[in-house]
Amino acid sequence: xxxxxxxxxxxxxxxxxxxxxxxxxxxxxxxxxxxxxxxxxxxxxxxxxxxxxxxxxxxxxxxxxxxxxxxxxxxxxxxxxxxxxxxxxxxxxxxxxxxxxxxxxxxxxxxxxxxxxxxxxxxxxxxxxxxxxxxxxxxxxxxxxxxxxxxxxxxxxxxxxxxxxxxxxxxxxxxxxxxxxxxxxx
Numbered sequence: 544x545x546x547x548x549x550x551x552x553x554x555x556x557x558x559x560x561x562x563x564x565x566x567x568x569x570x571x572x573x574x575x576x577x578x579x580x581x582x583x584x585x586x587x588x589x590x591x592x593x594x595x596x597x598x599x600x601x602x603x604x605x606x607x608x609x610x611x612x613x614x615x616x617x618x619x620x621x622x623x624x625x626x627x628x629x630x631x632x633x634x635x636x637x638x639x640x641x642x643x644x645x646x647x648x649x650x651x652x653x654x655x656x657x658x659x660x661x662x663x664x665x666x667x668x669x670x671x672x673x674x675x676x677x678x679x680x681x682x683x684x685x686x687x688x689x690x691x692x693x694x695x696x697x698x699x700x701x702x703x704x705x706x707x708x709x710x711x712x713x714x715x716x717x718x719x720x721x722x723x724x725x726x727x728x729x
Contacts, residue, residue: 573638579712592624631665638672646695
């Protein structure tokens, strides 16, 4: 049917818009599962990690409470905080429903910030979701993807050693293979 909003046969723009909305929703869901992990670690006294707000300025707000905003700077890493013992942590969260995650999913500004945190001995990493699997990749591994994997993307199989526990929340500090947590690798 031509007027069916779910018929994408002849409307590439509508299909792209639908796929983008689905991808956005999955990304938000991934961040909620990471925030659940943050609450889990806080309750255990292992870490205090918070989602960093996007830098923006409100231009106007209408009577319904809907705001028009302008982003004022490039985004920093998504999460920052402190681990038990005093070490800082900064990491970016990236999710894909495809079978691979591209290195350029992390912006240049985010990469520069993660590198600076790494150089200052903070735990810097990228927490990724590839379909229904979750990984916490140390920044020095992610940043040198081409050298480590021969290409500028990773699949779940490539980063299996960095797979983390999932119990309804992403337990990004606890690997499921080998070492018990990310601090033992860095």
